[in-house]
Amino acid sequence: MTVAPPLKQRTLRWRRPTRSWQIGDVVVHRIDEAILPPPPATWLLPDVTPEQAAELAPTFRHDDGSLRLATHSFAVESEGRRILVDTAVGNHKQRANPAWHDLDTDWFAHAEAAGFGPGAVDLVVMTHVHADHVGWNTTLVDGAWVPTFPGVRHLAPAAEWVLDVGRARAGPGADDRRLGAAGPRRRPARHAGRSR
Numbered sequence: 001m002t003v004a005p006p007l008k009q010r011t012l013r014w015r016r017p018t019r020s021w022q023i024g025d026v027v028v029h030r031i032d033e034a035i036l037p038p039p040p041a042t043w044l045l046p047d048v049t050p051e052q053a054a055e056l057a058p059t060f061r062h063d064d065g066s067l068r069l070a071t072h073s074f075a076v077e078s079e080g081r082r083i084l085v086d087t088a089v090g091n092h093k094q095r096a097n098p099a100w101h102d103l104d105t106d107w108f109a110h111a112e113a114a115g116f117g118p119g120a121v122d123l124v125v126m127t128h129v130h131a132d133h134v135g136w137n138t139t140l141v142d143g144a145w146v147p148t149f150p151g152v153r154h155l156a157p158a159a160e161w162v163l164d165v166g167r168a169r170a171g172p173g174a175d176d177r178r179l180g181a182a183g184p185r186r187r188p189a190r191h192a193g194r195s196r
Contacts, residue, residue, distance in 0.1 A: 009149050012145070014029050018030060018110055018113065019032075019116045020030065020114075020171055023080070025078070025079070026076060026077065026078045026125070027076070027077040027108055028075070028076050028077075028149075029074065029075040029077075029116070030072050030073075030074055030075075030116045031072055031073045031074070031075055031088075031107065031110045031111050031114055031116065032070065032071075032072045032101075032107070032110060033070070033071040033072050033073070033088040034070060034071050034088075034089070034090060034105050034107075035038075035068075035069075035070045035109040036069040036070060036071065036099045045067065049080075052063065053067070056068075056084055064184075071088045071089050071100075071132055071134060072088060073085060073086050073087055073111070073136070075088065075111065075114055075115075075116045077115075081122045081123065082115065082116060082120055082121050082122050082123075082135055083121075083122060083123045083124075083125060084111075084116055084121050084123070084124045084125070084149070085125045085126075085127065086125075086126055086127055086132075086133040086134075087126070087133065087134055087136035087137050087148070088107055088126060088132065088133070088135050088136055089103055089105075089132050089135040090103070090107075090132065090134075090135020090136045090138070090139075091103050091105060091107070091108075091135075091140070092104070092105055092140045093131070093135055096132060097131070099131060100131060100135075107136060108139070108148075109137070118148055118149050118150065120150045121152050122152065123136065123152065123153055123155065124149055124152055124153070124154040124157075125134075125154075125155045126154065126155065126156040127156075127157075128156065128157065128160050129156050129160045136148050137149070137154060153188075
């Protein structure tokens with residue numbers, strides 16, 4: 001993997017760290033991580049036309065036409081269980097994507113403030129294992145990557161684990177700007193036998 005050059009601003013803070021919705025007996029929290037610097041559209045949606053981009057304004061598009069994107073997780077309270085869905089990009093990760101490289105965000109504090117700290121999560125669900133969905137599965141502690149949610153089962157579609165292992169075996173050239181989930185930052189949860 002080619003490591004991205006650092007952006008000028010690496011410490012990213014979010015003004016409104018969480019939003020919550022009540023849907024019947026279920027409470028959903030959005031745990032915000034970072035607003036991504038423009039222009040991400042060139043790598044995320046390389047074929048988007050100006051007409052399609054115009055349909056995204058003003059919520060998802062800047063005045064210059066670049067997409068307005070952010071990273072976050074969803075945390076769900078249902079039937080006495082606390083489920084974390086996707087764990088965003090994570091701090092201190094070496095990423096090929098400059099927008100995700102070596103972040104320093106308040107995501108962990110936001111998760112704890114919403115009641116989803118390491119000891120309070122019952123299950124981590126990953127919709128897929130791209131780098132922007134698995135980042136907080138591990139945390140850098142004293143120079144080593146350790147599970148952020150020890151003893152908690154991590155679920156992802158089986159096909160995603162197969163693809164992720166294939167990328168890891170393929171080596172550095174297999175990683176692109178959307179991927180990058182394989183490697184030491186995710187393996188501690190997998191090796192602890194908690195990933196399915």
